[in-house]
Amino acid sequence: MKRLQINERNNWKETVESQGLIFHSTEGKYWDESACYAFTEKEILELEKATNELYEMCIEATDFVISRGLYKEFGIPEKYISGIEHSWNNEFPSIYGRFDLAFDGKNVKMLEFNADTPTALLEASVIQWHWLLDYYASADQFNSIHEHLIEHFKVLKPYFLSDSLHFTCVEESIEDYMTTAYLMDCASQTGYKTNLLYISDISYDEELNAFLDIENKEIKNIFKLYPYDWMMHEDFGEYLLTTMHKMYWVEPMWKSIPNNKMILKILWDLYPHHPYLLPTHTSPVTKSYVKKPLISREGNNIEIFHDGKIIAQTDGEYGEEGFIYQEYFEIPSFDGHVPTIGSWLIGENACGIGIRENTSRIVDNFSRFVPHYFI
Numbered sequence: 468m469k470r471l472q473i474n475e476r477n478n479w480k481e482t483v484e485s486q487g488l489i490f491h492s493t494e495g496k497y498w499d500e501s502a503c504y505a506f507t508e509k510e511i512l513e514l515e516k517a518t519n520e521l522y523e524m525c526i527e528a529t530d531f532v533i534s535r536g537l538y539k540e541f542g543i544p545e546k547y548i549s550g551i552e553h554s555w556n557n558e559f560p561s562i563y564g565r566f567d568l569a570f571d572g573k574n575v576k577m578l579e580f581n582a583d584t585p586t587a588l589l590e591a592s593v594i595q596w597h598w599l600l601d602y603y604a605s606a607d608q609f610n611s612i613h614e615h616l617i618e619h620f621k622v623l624k625p626y627f628l629s630d631s632l633h634f635t636c637v638e639e640s641i642e643d644y645m646t647t648a649y650l651m652d653c654a655s656q657t658g659y660k661t662n663l664l665y666i667s668d669i670s671y672d673e674e675l676n677a678f679l680d681i682e683n684k685e686i687k688n689i690f691k692l693y694p695y696d697w698m699m700h701e702d703f704g705e706y707l708l709t710t711m712h713k714m715y716w717v718e719p720m721w722k723s724i725p726n727n728k729m730i731l732k733i734l735w736d737l738y739p740h741h742p743y744l745l746p747t748h749t750s751p752v753t754k755s756y757v758k759k760p761l762i763s764r765e766g767n768n769i770e771i772f773h774d775g776k777i778i779a780q781t782d783g784e785y786g787e788e789g790f791i792y793q794e795y796f797e798i799p800s801f802d803g804h805v806p807t808i809g810s811w812l813i814g815e816n817a818c819g820i821g822i823r824e825n826t827s828r829i830v831d832n833f834s835r836f837v838p839h840y841f842i
Contacts, residue, residue, distance in 0.1 A: 468504060468505070468506055468507075468510055468570065468571075468572045468799075469504065469505045469801075470502055470503075470504055470505075470801035470802070470804060470806070470837075471502060471503055471504070471505055472501065472502055473500070473501065473502060473503055473602070474501075475500050475501050476500065476598075476601055476602070479498075479500055480492075482597070482601075483498055483594050486593055486594055486597055487589055487593065487594075487645055487648070487649060488589060488590060488594050488645070489641065489645065490641045490642050490645065493641065493642075494832060494833060495833055496835060497835060497836060498590065498594065498835070498836050499824075499835040499836065499837050500598055500602075500837075500838060502804070502837050503602070503837060503838050503839060503840065504806065504822050504837060504838075504839040504840075505839070505840060505841065505842070506609075506839060506840070506841040507841060507842070508607075508841055508842070510570075510572065510841070511609045511820075511841045513575060514568065514570065514575060514609065514808065514810055514817075514820060515609065515810075515817045517568065517575040517577075517743050517810070518566055518568075518810040518811075518812065518817035519815075519816070519817045520743065521566055521577050521580070521743055522564070522566075522812055522815060522817070524734055524737070524738060524741075524743075525580055525582070525725045525730060525734070526725075527737065528725065528730055528733045528734050528737055529555070529721060529724045529725050529730070530555075531733060531737060532724050532730075532733060533551065533552060533555050533721070533724065536548075537733075538551075540729055541723075541724065541727045541729045541761065541788075542727070542729075542761055542762070542788030542789060543699070543723065543724075543727075544699050544700070546705070546708070547699050547704075547707070547708070547720070547723075549708060549711075550707055550708050550711050550720045551720050551721050551723065551724065552721075553711055553712075553720070554711075554716075554719035554720040554721045555719075555721040559626060559715070559719035559721070560622065560623060560626060560719070560814065561582075561717075561718055561719065561722060561812075561814065561815075562616075562619060562620075562623070562650070562690070562717050562718065562813070562814070563585065563588070563616070563718075563811065563812060563813050563814075564580060564581060564582045564585060564722075564725075564811075564812045565580075565581040565585035565587070565588075565809045565810065565811050565812070566578075566579075566580050566581075566809070566810045566812070567579050567580075567581065567807050567808070567809055567810075567830065568807070568808040568809075568810050569796045569798045569807065569808075570798075570806075570808050571797070571798065571799050572799070574742070574796075575742075575743055576743060576744070576745050576796045577731070577734075577743055577744055577745070578745075578793075578796075578807065579728060579731065579759070580725050580726065580730065581726065581809075582718070582722045582725040582726035583694050583695055583696075583718055583722045583723060583726040584691075584692050584693065584694050584718075584726075585809075585811075586642055586643065586646050586692070587809055587821050587823065587836060588612070588646050588649060588650070588811070589645055589646055589649045590821055590836045591610065591612055591809065591811060591819055591820065591821030591836075592610065592612035592613045592616070592649070592811075592819065593613060593649070594836075594838075595608065595610065595821065595836075595838035595839065596608060596610055596613070598838045599838065599840055602838075602840075603840050606840040606841065606842050607840065607841055607842065608819075608838075608839065608840050608841065609819050609820050609839070609841060610818070610819040610820070611818045611819060612811050612813060612818050612819040613653070614818075615813035615814070615816060615818045616650070616653040616813055617653050617656050617657055619813050619814045620653060620654045620656075620657040620659065621657050622814060623717070624657075626715060627687070627688040627715055628687040628688055628713070628714070628715055629687040629688060630658070630659060630660055631659070631660045631661075631662070631687060631688065632651075632654055632659040632660070632661050632662075632688045632689070632690065633661075633662050633663075633664065633680060633686050633688065633689040633690070634647045634648075634650060634651040634654075634661060634662070634663045634664075634689070634690045634692075635647070635663070635664055635665065635666045635669060635689060635690070635691050635692070635693065636665065636666065636691070636692040636693060637665065637666055637667075637692075637693060638665040638667060643692050646692060647663060647690070647692045648663060650690060651663050651690075654690075662680060664680055664681050666691065666693050668680070668681045669686070670683075671703055671706050672685075676706075676709055676710060676713075677710060677713070677714070678706065678710060678714065686714060687713075687714060687715065688714070688715045688717070689714070689715070689716055689717070690717040690718075691716060691717070691718075694726075694762075694764075695720060695722070695723040695726070696723065696726075696727075696762045699723075707720070727761050727762060728759050728760065728761045728762070728763075728790075728791045729761050729789075729791060731744075731745075731747040731759075731791055731793055732747045732748060732749060732791050734747070735747045735748075745793050745794045745796055746793070746794040747791055747792065747793045747794070748791070748792050749789075749790075749791060749792070750792060751772070751792045752792070753794060753795075754772065754773075754774050754775040755772060755773045755774060755775075755794065755795040756771075756772050756792045756793060756794055756795050757769065757770070757771050757772075757792070757793045757794075757795055758770040758771075758772070758790050758791075758792055759790060759791055759792075759793060760783075760785040760786040760788065760789070760790055761788040761789050761790065761791065762785055762788055763783065763785035763786075764785075765831050765832045766781050766829045766830050766831035766832070766834075767781055767782070767783025767784070767785050767831075768781060768782065768783040768784070768785040768786050769781050769829050771795060771828055771829065772795065773795060778828065779827050779828045779829050780829075781829055781831060798828065801824075803826055804824045804825070804826065805824060805825055805826070805827070805828050806822050806823070806824040806837070807822070807823050807824070807825075807830045807834075808820050808821075808822055809821045809822070809823060820839065821836060821839075822836070822837050822838075822839055823835065823836055823837075824837050
């Protein structure tokens with residue numbers, strides 16, 4: 468694994484905008500093709516193997532949590548247990564997920580699993596692929612995300628309650644909107660009748676016991692780029708339960724279990740000393756660790772301790788549900804740039820990576836996306 472300084476394409480801004488990445492420079496430079504990461508095929512195969520194995524372990528850990536009713540440890544409100552178990556017992560499938568991995572060229576370590584609302588999808592799937600074709604067409608890239616998405620929407624058809632599929636996200640985030648629009652485009656290519664609306668435009672009809680779109684049509688199937696841990700604490704959240712037998716949500720509610728950082732502690736309990744895991748506990752046991760909220764986004768409320776001293780931290784509004792303490796793993800710095808690998812699953816299959824880097828050791832909203840290739 469190497470980080471290479473390279474020349475940007477002359478028209479890179481216009482190019483990535485034409486491909487949907489209109490937020491390439493929203494808060495500073497986000498898409499960064501002045502550098503790239505080069506891997507060997509052996510390294511890519513190890514990342515793929517790790518991702519597939521970690522997902523199998525997360526499924527086993529989720530089953531362990533549900534079968535033993537360990538919801539309180541995850542801070543999940545009791546009334547939503549029935550919804551989680553309904554989606555799990557009926558084996559409702561997932562569309563996607565993203566593992567954040569640390570990699571030093573030899574060792575792969577799981578940092579967390581973005582199982583509910585992962586973003587940086589368009590960048591990993593489409594934008595960096597077209598960059599490769601322009602920059603190094605004879606090389607390869609660990610990236611079959613787009614093809615897997617289209618095929619997996621076909622797999623989901625038997626579970627949906629009609630051929631109409633709504634997509635929703637918040638209005639305030641252009642990144643969420645473009646991620647959702649990209650997924651909707653993939654679904655449209657497989658024959659779904661699609662509709663995109665903001666989550667604030669969804670209403671609930673008590674008489675029909677149904678969620679309605681902006682045209683007052685009943686929503687039967689919906690993809691939401693909106694986290695369950697928000698929905699479970701909002702007024703309309705209870706209607707997720709009253710409608711769960713007549714409406715299909717993607718991601719399914721059981722994904723709120725592996726999305727929670729407590730899954731890291733459960734994984735360590737079930738698979739102690741596994742080479743892909745870092746020791747994780749509910750209190751610090753060493754002087755070098757990372758303190759993470761059970762629920763957080765964009766690297767908020769994280770503290771990194773090394774030899775008992777804080778070396779990095781972020782602010783935010785998370786932490787009310789509690790924290791886990793994960794052993795600190797030193798990710799190599801490339802001239803001051805620290806990469807985290809986002810390894811994508813579509814369905815149950817690892818199919819690509821995207822790399823975010825920062826000058827800090829915490830991936831946050833200002834971390835840059837840097838493309839990759841392998842030979």
